[in-house]
Amino acid sequence: MESSPVQPFHHLALALLLFVFSVSVSVTEQGLVPSIRTDAAALLSFKKMIQNDPQGVLSGWQINRNPCIWYGVSCTLGRVTHLDLTGCSLAGIISFNPLSSLDMLSALNLSLNSFTVNSTSLLHLPYALQQLQLSYTGIEGPVPESLFSKNPNLVYANLSHNNLSELLPDDLLLNSDKVQALDLSYNNFTGSISGLKIENSCNSLSQLDLSVNHLMDSIPPTLSNCTNLKNLNLSFNMLTGEIPKSFGKLSSLQRLDLSHNHITGWIPSELGNACNSLLELKLSHNNISGQIPVSFSPCSWLQTLDLSNNNLTGPFPDSILQNLVSLERLLLSYNLISGSFPSSVSYCKSLKIVDLSSNTFSGTIPPDICPGATSLEELRLPDNLIIGEIPAQLSQCSKLKTLDFSINFLNGSIPAELGKLDNLEQLIAWYNSLEGKIPPELGKCRNLKDLILNNNNLSGIIPVELFSCSNLEWISLTSNQFKGEIPQEFGLLSRLAVLQLANNSLSGEIPTELGNCSSLVWLDLNSNKLTGEIPPRLGRQLGAKALSGSLSGNTMVFVRNVGNSCKGVGGLLEFAGIKAERLLQVPTLKTCDFTRFYSGAVLSLFTQYQTLKYLDLSYNELRGKIPDEIGDMMALQVLELARNQLSGEIPASLGQLKNLGVFDASHNRLQGQIPDSFSNLSFLVQIDLSNNELTGEIPQRGQLSTLPANKYANNPGLCGVPLIPCESGNSNAASNPASDGGRGYRKTAAASWANSIVLGILISIASLCILIVWAIAVRVRHKEAEEVKMLNSLQASYAATTWKIDKEKEPLSINVATFQRQLRKLKFSQLIESHQWLLCSKPYRVWWVWRSV
Numbered sequence: 001m002e003s004s005p006v007q008p009f010h011h012l013a014l015a016l017l018l019f020v021f022s023v024s025v026s027v028t029e030q031g032l033v034p035s036i037r038t039d040a041a042a043l044l045s046f047k048k049m050i051q052n053d054p055q056g057v058l059s060g061w062q063i064n065r066n067p068c069i070w071y072g073v074s075c076t077l078g079r080v081t082h083l084d085l086t087g088c089s090l091a092g093i094i095s096f097n098p099l100s101s102l103d104m105l106s107a108l109n110l111s112l113n114s115f116t117v118n119s120t121s122l123l124h125l126p127y128a129l130q131q132l133q134l135s136y137t138g139i140e141g142p143v144p145e146s147l148f149s150k151n152p153n154l155v156y157a158n159l160s161h162n163n164l165s166e167l168l169p170d171d172l173l174l175n176s177d178k179v180q181a182l183d184l185s186y187n188n189f190t191g192s193i194s195g196l197k198i199e200n201s202c203n204s205l206s207q208l209d210l211s212v213n214h215l216m217d218s219i220p221p222t223l224s225n226c227t228n229l230k231n232l233n234l235s236f237n238m239l240t241g242e243i244p245k246s247f248g249k250l251s252s253l254q255r256l257d258l259s260h261n262h263i264t265g266w267i268p269s270e271l272g273n274a275c276n277s278l279l280e281l282k283l284s285h286n287n288i289s290g291q292i293p294v295s296f297s298p299c300s301w302l303q304t305l306d307l308s309n310n311n312l313t314g315p316f317p318d319s320i321l322q323n324l325v326s327l328e329r330l331l332l333s334y335n336l337i338s339g340s341f342p343s344s345v346s347y348c349k350s351l352k353i354v355d356l357s358s359n360t361f362s363g364t365i366p367p368d369i370c371p372g373a374t375s376l377e378e379l380r381l382p383d384n385l386i387i388g389e390i391p392a393q394l395s396q397c398s399k400l401k402t403l404d405f406s407i408n409f410l411n412g413s414i415p416a417e418l419g420k421l422d423n424l425e426q427l428i429a430w431y432n433s434l435e436g437k438i439p440p441e442l443g444k445c446r447n448l449k450d451l452i453l454n455n456n457n458l459s460g461i462i463p464v465e466l467f468s469c470s471n472l473e474w475i476s477l478t479s480n481q482f483k484g485e486i487p488q489e490f491g492l493l494s495r496l497a498v499l500q501l502a503n504n505s506l507s508g509e510i511p512t513e514l515g516n517c518s519s520l521v522w523l524d525l526n527s528n529k530l531t532g533e534i535p536p537r538l539g540r541q542l543g544a545k546a547l548s549g550s551l552s553g554n555t556m557v558f559v560r561n562v563g564n565s566c567k568g569v570g571g572l573l574e575f576a577g578i579k580a581e582r583l584l585q586v587p588t589l590k591t592c593d594f595t596r597f598y599s600g601a602v603l604s605l606f607t608q609y610q611t612l613k614y615l616d617l618s619y620n621e622l623r624g625k626i627p628d629e630i631g632d633m634m635a636l637q638v639l640e641l642a643r644n645q646l647s648g649e650i651p652a653s654l655g656q657l658k659n660l661g662v663f664d665a666s667h668n669r670l671q672g673q674i675p676d677s678f679s680n681l682s683f684l685v686q687i688d689l690s691n692n693e694l695t696g697e698i699p700q701r702g703q704l705s706t707l708p709a710n711k712y713a714n715n716p717g718l719c720g721v722p723l724i725p726c727e728s729g730n731s732n733a734a735s736n737p738a739s740d741g742g743r744g745y746r747k748t749a750a751a752s753w754a755n756s757i758v759l760g761i762l763i764s765i766a767s768l769c770i771l772i773v774w775a776i777a778v779r780v781r782h783k784e785a786e787e788v789k790m791l792n793s794l795q796a797s798y799a800a801t802t803w804k805i806d807k808e809k810e811p812l813s814i815n816v817a818t819f820q821r822q823l824r825k826l827k828f829s830q831l832i833e834s835h836q837w838l839l840c841s842k843p844y845r846v847w848w849v850w851r852s853v
C-alpha cells in the first residue's frame with residue numbers, strides 16, 4: 001500500500017532519502033535526531049523478527065530504498081506515519097520494541113497475521129500512535145495497566161481476537177481522555193470488571209466492546225457517566241447482578257448488548273430514558289424476570305428489541321409498540337409472557353420479524369396486522385395458547401416468508417387467501433385443530449419449502465395443485481384425515497427430502513413416481529390403507545445428483561415411540577421455537593409413551609445421503625415380495641414393513657445395508673430362511689421377524705442370535721439361538737411339537753448357555769474396562785474436535801439444542817443432529833464397549849445413534 005494522500009511529498013522524501021543514503025552511508029549509530037533514516041532502521045529491525053513472509057510483501061523493504069515506498073508504509077512530510085500490514089500472513093515471535101522510535105507513527109495496523117507477541121511489548125508502541133488495529137495479531141498475556149498512559153494519544157484501539165488474559169486492570173482507562181473506541185472482544189479476560197474506573201475517558205469513549213471473554217461479577221455502574229457512549233457490548237461473558245438503573249443516563253446510547261450473561265433482576269424502566277438514540281437493545285439469554293417496562297414506548301429509533309430466553313412474565317404492554325416505527329425485530333421467544341397477541345404490531349411499518357415462540361400468549365391472531373406491518377417477513381408463534389382461526393387478511397402481508405403457528409389451539413380451515421403470499425417459504429402449523437381441506441390455492445406459493453401440518457383434523461384429498469410448488473422440501477401431513485390416493489405428481493418434487501403422510505386414510509398403490517424424488521431421504525407412509533406391491537425404486541437413488549441446501553436451517557426433533565401404544569417407529573417434527581417440556585403436554589404424543597428425543601438443526605450435509613435413510617411402510621395392506629432393490633439403499637437406517645401382507649423370501653440383498661439399525665418385518669407372511677448375509681449387519685440392533693412363516697436356522701454369526709427370542713416368535717419353522725437349537729439333519733425339528741418336559745429342558749439348556757455367554761462377555765468387559773476406557777478416551781479425544789465443531793455449528797444455526805428429557809438409557813434412538821451425516825459404523829464389540837463405557841459413566845457425548853441395551 002502506498003501513500004496516496006501525500007503524493008507531492010514523495011519527491012521531497014525521495015530527495016531526502018537519496019541525500020541521506022548516498023552521502024552519509026557510513027553513519028549508522030542510533031540515537032541521532034529522528035529522521036526518515038531512523039524510521040528505516042526501525043522498520044528493518046522489525047522486519048528482522050519476522051520469520052515467515054509467504055506473500056513476500058517485505059521483500060522490497062531494502063536498506064537502499066526509500067521506506068516511504070515500501071509495502072504497507074505511508075509517509076507524511078518525509079516521515080513514516082502509517083504502517084499497515086493487515087492480512088499479510090506474516091509469522092514470527094515479534095515485539096513492538098523496534099517500532100518505538102517511529103515517533104511520527106500515528107496508525108499501526110498489523111491485524112490478521114500469525115505473530116506471537118508478548119503483551120508487555122504493547123508498552124513500547126510509539127507515543128504518537130492514534131489508531132491501533134491489532135486484532136488477530138497473536139498477542140498473549142495480561143493487558144498492561146499503563147497502556148493508555150504510555151500512549152495517551154490513542155483514539156482507536158482494537159485488540160480483539162487475541163489471547164489477552166487474566167484480569168482487566170481497573171485503572172486501564174483511568175486517565176485516557178482521548179480514547180473513543182476500545183475493542184477487547186474475543187480474548188481471555190477473567191475476573192470482575194465491576195471496579196472499572198473510567199472517569200476521565202468517559203467524555204471521549206463512544207465504543208466499548210468487551211464481548212466474548214470470561215468476565216464476571218456485576219456490570220460496572222461507572223459506565224453510566226459516559227454519556228457519549230454509543231455502543232456498549234458486554235455480551236457472551238459471565239456477568240451477574242442487575243442492569244444498572246443509571247444506564248438511563250446514557251443519552252447517546254445506540255447499541256446495548258448484554259446478551260448471553262447471567263444477569264438477573266428486572267429490566268429497569270429508567271432504560272427508557274436512553275430512548276432518544278437507542279437502535280439495538282439485546283438482553284437475550286439471561287435470567288431477567290419481571291415485566292417489560294412501558295417506558296420503551298418513546299424509542300422511535302429502536303430497530304432491534306431482543307429479550308428472548310429470559311424469565312420475563314406478565315402481559316406484553318401493547319401500547320409500547322405504537323411509536324416504534326423503526327422496529328424491525330421483536331424477539332421475545334422463550335419467556336413466560338402472557339396476555340393477548342400485541343395487536344399494535346400493525347403500527348410498526350418496518351417490522352420484519354416477530355418471534356413470540358414459547359410463551360403463554362393467548363387470544364386470537366389479530367386480522368389487521370397488515371397493511372400496517374407491511375414489511376413483515378416472519379411471524380413465529382409456536383408453543384403458545386393462541387385460539388381462533390388463521391386470519392385470511394394475513395395475505396395482505398405480502399412479504400411474509402414464514403408463518404409458524406405450531407402447538408396452539410387454532411381451529412377453522414386454512415384460508416385460501418394464503419395462496420397470494422408469493423414469498424411464503426414456510427407454512428408450519430402442526431398440532432392445532434385445523435380442519436377442512438388444503439386449499440388448492442396454496443399451489444400458487446411457488447417458493448413454499450416447508451408445508452408442515454401434521455396432527456390436525458385436515459381432510460379431503462391432497463390437491464394436485466400443490467405440486468406446482470417445485471421447491472417443496474418437507475411435507476408433513478401425518479395424523480390427519482386425508483383420503484384418496486397418493487398423487488403420482490409427488491415425483492415432480494426434486495427437492496423433496498422428507499415426506500410424511502402417516503396415519504391418514506390414504507388408499508391405492510404407492511406411486512412408482514416416488515422413485516423420481518431425487519432428494520427424498522425420509523419416507524413415512526405408515527398406518528394408511530395402501531395396497532399393491534412395494535415399488536422397487538423409492539426416493540433418492542444411488543448416484544443421483546445432490547441438490548444442495550435441502551432443509552438447511554430447520555430445527556427438528558425425532559420422537560421415538562416406545563412400547564406398542566403408537567404405530568410406527570416414531571415421528572420427525574419441526575421444532576423451532578418450542579420448549580422440550582411442551583411435548584409432554586401434547587396428549588396424542590404423550591400417549592405414544594415416548595420418553596426421549598433428540599433435536600438439532602439440520603446441517604448442510606443433508607444431501608450427502610445417497611438413497612433413502614428412513615422407510616416406514618408399516619400398518620398398510622401391501623402385498624408381494626420385498627423388492628431386492630431395497631438392498632441398494634445404502635444409507636437406509638430404518639426399514640419398517642411390519643403389519644402388511646408381504647410374502648416370499650427376505651431378499652439376501654438386505655445384508656448389504658451396512659447402516660441398517662432397525663428392521664421390522666413382523667406380522668407378514670414371509671417365508672424361507674433368514675439370509676445368511678444378515679450376519680454382516682454390524683449396526684442392526686433391533687430386528688423383529690415375529691409372526692411370519694420363516695424356517696431354518698437363525699444365522700449364528702453376527703448379532704442376530706444375540707437378540708431376544710420374542711423377535712422371532714411365531715415362526716413355526718425357525719430355530720437356533722435364541723430359539724431352541726436346530727436338530728441337525730432334521731429341518732423340521734423345531735416345528736415338531738415336543739413334549740413339555742423336553743421343551744422345558746431345551747429352554748433351560750439354551751438359557752444357561754446364553755447365560756454363560758453373557759457371563760463371559762461381562763467378565764471380559766470387566767477385565768478390559770480400563771483398556772476400554774483408555775481406548776475410548778483416545779478415540780474420544782480424536783473425535784472431540786469434530787464433535788465440538790459440529791456442536792458449534794449446531795449452536796450457530798440458531799436455537800439448536802441437543803437434549804433428552806430424562807436420563808434414562810435409550811434402547812434405540814435417532815439423534816436427528818446426526819441425521820445429516822453418515823453414521824459411524826459400529827461393530828458389535830464396539831457397541832458393547834461403548835455401552836460399558838457409559839456404565840463407567842464418563843462424560844462422553846453419544847453421537848452414534850443405535851445402541852443396544
Ligand SMILES: *[C@@H]1O[C@H](CO)[C@@H](O)[C@H](O)[C@H]1NC(C)=O
Nearest residue numbers: 084086107109131132133156
Ligand atoms: C488499518 O487500521 C486503520 C486504523 O483503524 C484503518 O483506518 C485501516 O483501514 C486499516 N487497514 C485495513 C487494510 O483494514
Ligand SMILES: *[C@@H]1O[C@H](CO)[C@@H](O)[C@H](O)[C@H]1NC(C)=O
Nearest residue numbers: 117118119120121140141142
Ligand atoms: C512477557 O514478558 C515479560 C517481561 O518481559 C515476562 O515476565 C513474561 O514472562 C513474558 N510472558 C510470556 C508469556 O512470555
Ligand SMILES: *[C@@H]1O[C@H](CO)[C@@H](O)[C@H](O)[C@H]1NC(C)=O
Nearest residue numbers: 111135158160181182183207
Ligand atoms: C475490531 O476488529 C475486528 C476484526 O477486524 C472488527 O470486526 C471489529 O469491528 C473492530 N472493532 C471496532 C470497534 O472497530
Ligand SMILES: *[C@@H]1O[C@H](CO)[C@@H](O)[C@H](O)[C@H]1NC(C)=O
Nearest residue numbers: 140141142163164165166188
Ligand atoms: C493463551 O494463553 C495462555 C497462557 O496465557 C495459554 O495457556 C493458552 O494456550 C493460549 N491459548 C491460545 C489459543 O493460544
Ligand SMILES: *[C@@H]1O[C@H](CO)[C@@H](O)[C@H](O)[C@H]1NC(C)=O
Nearest residue numbers: 162163164165166187188189
Ligand atoms: C485462557 O487462559 C487460561 C489460563 O490463562 C488458559 O488455560 C486457557 O487455555 C486460555 N483459553 C484460551 C481460549 O486461550
Ligand SMILES: *[C@@H]1O[C@H](CO)[C@@H](O)[C@H](O)[C@H]1NC(C)=O
Nearest residue numbers: 199220221222223224225246
Ligand atoms: C459520575 O460522575 C460524578 C461526578 O463526576 C460522580 O460524582 C459520580 O460518582 C459518578 N457516578 C458513577 C456511577 O461513577
Ligand SMILES: *[C@@H]1O[C@H](CO)[C@@H](O)[C@H](O)[C@H]1NC(C)=O
Nearest residue numbers: 185211212233235255257280
Ligand atoms: C456484540 O458482540 C457479539 C460478539 O462479538 C456480536 O455477536 C454482537 O453482534 C455484538 N452486538 C452488537 C449490538 O454489536
Ligand SMILES: *[C@@H]1O[C@H](CO)[C@@H](O)[C@H](O)[C@H]1NC(C)=O
Nearest residue numbers: 262264265286287288289311
Ligand atoms: C434465575 O433467577 C432466579 C431468581 O430470580 C433464581 O431463582 C434462579 O435460580 C435463576 N436461574 C438461573 C438459571 O440462574
Ligand SMILES: *[C@@H]1O[C@H](CO)[C@@H](O)[C@H](O)[C@H]1NC(C)=O
Nearest residue numbers: 286287288289310311312336
Ligand atoms: C424463573 O423465575 C422463577 C421464579 O423467580 C424461578 O424459579 C425459575 O428458576 C426461573 N427460571 C429460570 C430459567 O431461570
Ligand SMILES: *[C@@H]1O[C@H](CO)[C@@H](O)[C@H](O)[C@H]1NC(C)=O
Nearest residue numbers: 387388389409410411412413
Ligand atoms: C374455534 O374455537 C372458538 C373457541 O375457541 C369457537 O368459538 C369457534 O366457533 C371455533 N371455530 C370453528 C370454526 O370451529
Ligand SMILES: *[C@@H]1O[C@H](CO)[C@@H](O)[C@H](O)[C@H]1NC(C)=O
Nearest residue numbers: 433435436456457458459481
Ligand atoms: C374432525 O373433522 C371431522 C369432520 O371432518 C369431525 O367429524 C370430527 O369431529 C373432527 N374431529 C375433531 C377431533 O375435531
Ligand SMILES: *[C@@H]1O[C@H](CO)[C@@H](O)[C@H](O)[C@H]1NC(C)=O
Nearest residue numbers: 479480481503566567588592
Ligand atoms: C392418528 O391420528 C388420529 C386422528 O386422526 C389421532 O387421534 C391419533 O393419535 C394418531 N395416532 C398417532 C400415533 O399419532
